[in-house]
Amino acid sequence: MTDLIAEMADRLFAAHSGNTGLWAAVEEAGLPFALLAEEAGGFGFAPAEALGIIRIAAGHAAAAPVAETVLANHVLGAAGLDPAEGAAVVATEVLPAEDGRLCGTLRRLPWARDAGTVVALTAEGRMLRLTAGWSIRSGSNLAGEPRDDLTFDLPLDGLTTAESPFAADTLLAMSAALRAIAIAGAAEAALALTVGYVNDRVQFGRPIGKQQAIQQNLAVMAGQTAAARAAADMVSEAFPLALSAPELFRLKAGAAKLRAGEAAGVCAAIAHQAHGAIGITREYRLHPLTRRLWSWRDEFGSEAFWAERIGAAVFARGDGGLWPWLTRTGEAA
């Protein structure tokens, strides 16, 4: 089952590596509903299977709001709201309301210009399913992915809302989790690209990959990639905890984001070093991966952000000690 989904996704993203027609293909394959519960009309994939799609998309540097839409439909479904038509995005900030009007700005919303639906929370913890009523200021991240500011000013009356099963903090943690998963995919792809390159590139009469210095660096990169992947797997398995044990989920998501984020920096640096000058050209296909790694590690909480949160939780754990706490974090999944 897992392999089938992964193979299908891999074929789909590989076939649209130029990104033309990509979103239509993603929709046609039903990928936006990958994480939607069966009761809400989804396929009933295990979270780890569904989230594997996001890792694979990232490995192809797919320029489309796959992660964003998958998450949006998941949270809409959990709140009992209809899934989005087309692309959608979840805001992790609360949207303020005053005198019966929603008014405020959501900053750097991924792919908002392409999204027909925006999911946001009110200060009262209502989930809003918004389909119109904003103005856009376009922006982008280091990798050229849309990150747009949306300004709202519209009456609350008549909007589609529901009690949100997730706090804003949990939405942030879920978004961070998706970035951790994406980092794992991009790091893995960068590793494969780099291994291929050092096997091909000849200097001093033999492939540079035969040089021990290169081998040792790539071994470090493989270790960091494996750690990012393990972090991604850890949080994928933990995804159902976002509903059942949100505090534990936020810690696991934060830990995964932190670990993957740290790996991202090391992997990007080693990949570029091993490639030499060709690696920093626009033409060569390393930068779509490394610029994503550098962007994603700072989105939805950098390593420092999550480290502080996890540290605070550890110090607040009460007695019992770190070890029992650590083993408990592995328990519920």
Add this chain to the structure above:
Amino acid sequence: MSLIDFAPPPPEAPYAALRAEVRAFLAETLGPDFGAPARARSWSGFDAAFSRRLGRRGWLGMTLPSRYGGHERSALEHYVVVEELLAAGAPVAAHWIADRQSAPLLLLHGTEAQRQEILPRIAAGTCFFCIGMSEPNSGSDLAAVQSRAEKVDGGWRLSGTKLWTTYAHEAHYMIALCRTGKSDDRHGGVSQLLVDMKAPGVEVLPIIDMAGAHHFNEVRLADVMLPDSALIGQEGDGWKQVMGELAFERSGPDRFLSAFALVTELLRVLAGAPDAGAQRAVGRLVAHLMVLRHMSRSIAGMLARGENPALQATIVKDLGTALEQEIPEIARALVPVEPSQESPDPFVLTFAHTLLAAPGFSLRGGTREILRGIIARGLGLR
């Protein structure tokens, strides 16, 4: 890429009761006076009585068949016990090598007589082993061993020098890697022999480490006469067998828990008023530990299913030892004290001990560079 693929770890819940049982046993057995400096010595803390007690509880030789005195528990139950022992800093040195690698090696390759004679004693916590791999001219290049066993009437005559042999001075047996063949084939002509440490000609000379501790030794083997029955497995299979033994050695949770006593101490010292910097440093450490544990448990699961996670274990050992070595650096960045082996302060002592032990973390069981060479081979680069 399979070497970065870690299968989902087995669920923890079925093992929670065992975990609690081990934890309660350790709290009671080690007692409140077993402080951080003692815990920091864990891996090198030798306590034969403690090992016997573990044996009586059925927590040694856990996975061995009952006909050899074992308990037929799963590899995952064994993992839980080992993890709890290390996290508590229990003095595991006496039985450590026997339980971790010698028993599984003998079960796989030993003769029936060797198994019947030795495995029940390992499971009882009364028979200790040492590893006879390294020599003066054979460290990373293990195939360069020069110790040699000559076939003589009724047995073998073994001569050579083994080095860095941990707890040779307390061990009942050594499993020695030595040349037996005439062939100059580096891998083909070696075998493993079971050496009774009381045999005439075996001389153990202590080597004191820079912390002043005695754990490893030089072992001189001068015309040691061993019976035919000392051969483990087939003559000439030593290389294959020792690689399997190293896989056992590299795949346990000691890859990331060696410096755990200092982590616990650090948390205790900072607990009063951790500032944002302390929270960040500790949070980062904990995130790393969570992911390493995930990887480590995944490997335990692969082992339990009979898969071969050698490459994954190499990656986790490399990542784990790097983190362990970073821990004293993190500690000193947060708590400005001078490390001292004379201090009455448990944090200072634990810091000093961990700092002095840390260089060994990425040497023992295969150096960092050797591990990375193995990973590079897994990537197809060599």
